[in-house]
Amino acid sequence: MEQPTRSLSSEKILDVWEAGRQQHELDRSLTLLSAAYPGVSRDELADLTIGERDARLLRLREAVLGAGAAGISECPHCGGRVEFPLDTRTLEHAGEPSSTASEIEVNGTCVRFRLPTSRDMAEVLAAPEQSRGIRRLIERCVIEPHVVDKLFDEIVEALSQAILKADPRAEIIILLGCPNCGRHWELLFDIAHFFWNEIAAQAQRLVCEIDVLARAYGWTEREILSLPAQRRRTDLEMLAALAISSQGWSIALAARCRASNRWLPRALRQHRSSRARLK
Numbered sequence: 001m002e003q004p005t006r007s008l009s010s011e012k013i014l015d016v017w018e019a020g021r022q023q024h025e026l027d028r029s030l031t032l033l034s035a036a037y038p039g040v041s042r043d044e045l046a047d048l049t050i051g052e053r054d055a056r057l058l059r060l061r062e063a064v065l066g067a068g069a070a071g072i073s074e075c076p077h078c079g080g081r082v083e084f085p086l087d088t089r090t091l092e093h094a095g096e097p098s099s100t101a102s103e104i105e106v107n108g109t110c111v112r113f114r115l116p117t118s119r120d121m122a123e124v125l126a127a128p129e130q131s132r133g134i135r136r137l138i139e140r141c142v143i144e145p146h147v148v149d150k151l152f153d154e155i156v157e158a159l160s161q162a163i164l165k166a167d168p169r170a171e172i173i174i175l176l177g178c179p180n181c182g183r184h185w186e187l188l189f190d191i192a193h194f195f196w197n198e199i200a201a202q203a204q205r206l207v208c209e210i211d212v213l214a215r216a217y218g219w220t221e222r223e224i225l226s227l228p229a230q231r232r233r234t235d236l237e238m239l240a241a242l243a244i245s246s247q248g249w250s251i252a253l254a255a256r257c258r259a260s261n262r263w264l265p266r267a268l269r270q271h272r273s274s275r276a277r278l279k
Contacts, residue, residue: 007063017203049115051169058092075178095168112143
């Protein structure tokens with residue numbers, strides 16, 4: 001039975017961010033899930049199908065930040081900025097996997113396969129070229145026949161489509177339209193990439209809050225993070241107001257207090273990527 005998703009405290013967000021800063025995105029996903037499912041080993045998480053992994057990331061995102069979000073993309077035709085709403089609860093239920101193992105028949109050849117995991121994706125990334133990486137992924141997921149190095153290209157292509165169909169949550173596609181030029185296109189939504197950027201922005205905002213409050217009150221990091229988020233914001237706003245009124249050392253502190261409250265939206269606006277991003 002799957003454990004309930006545990007939200008991330010401020011301390012845990014900082015721990016996850018510090019651990020994942022130098023990691024590849026595949027490892028970051030496992031680091032996030034390890035924090036949310038402390039009773040599940042990292043090896044077990046690595047063996048989840050990509051669709052199940054992403055479904056858990058969507059549930060964790062909802063537990064930490066809520067179900068609603070706003071995404072930004074760029075029109076591939078005119079380059080215009082396109083904003084769109086996101087609901088992680090809806091994305092999570094976009095489709096259920098048929099089973100962990102399935103089979104197809106191509107030109108009389110019956111092929112049984114399983115769904116890819118994070119371990120399999122790591123093998124794809126290790127391949128010297130993309131085409132070879134896809135074939136390596138397919139070969140790893142084939143259960144029968146046992147001789148997989150002689151699979152014809154048409155079987156590899158059929159398996160690629162069958163795997164996506166069997167695990168629809170592994171590739172979430174969002175249809176977008178540009179209000180400026182009318183162009184429509186498909187956007188691949190990567191929850192692992194999207195959620196990590198949110199966690200990084202949250203962590204950097206927390207670092208800024210700790211710095212300001214520690215300088216002002218002499219509190220330790222643990223004492224600051226033990227305060228409710230609303231209390232920290234209130235203290236920062238009060239410091240900013242006092243700093244402006246005293247007009248001395250305080251102007252820089254006031255600016256830093258205000259910057260702390262604005263850190264998240266500013267950091268997300270500055271992030272530029274071809275993938276979905278926060279508003």
